Amino acid sequence: MVRDILIWPDPRLKEKAKPVARVDRAIQSLVDDLFETMYAAEGVGLAATQIGALDRVVVVDVSPRQQEQKPLALINPVIVSSTGTTTWTEGCLSVPGESEEVERAESVTVQALDREGRRIEIVGAAGLLAVALQHETDHLDGTLFVDHLSALKREVIRRRMKKLKQDIAEGRRPLDEGEDQPAL
């Protein structure tokens, strides 16, 4: 089922998600909803926090940019090591239409459980996949890419998001400007 994506600022986006104790039907259904919602929004990553669920679950599919990568459902993801630094222009499905440069680790290794509850490890992820894994695990801790920006830039974006929410509430959603960066 396609779910509504929370738009920042929203207090629910600042909450810290809880570890999943058991991968059961409810968690698998959450994974399925996350994939459906992410694809409907044409994003390349989505965290449960963004649809108001406080379980540590994210989905990532960077295949539009890195064709060799398969869709990933990650439950209780943990970044166990990281190397280097890179600067990436990031967007976020919870901050529509905005993108800014964020400094991240260049490469990360992540451990998690998959949709069947099996332990998996993504070793030495690089490029957009590395950025997406960091961006989504950040969401589970209540951190958005705007939290990595200067206070000034964050306030400018906050004002535009308030206007956007007002427009949505009043039924005049502005035209999609066609982002060149896939949102996470």
Ligand code: NI
């Ligand atoms: Ni995001």
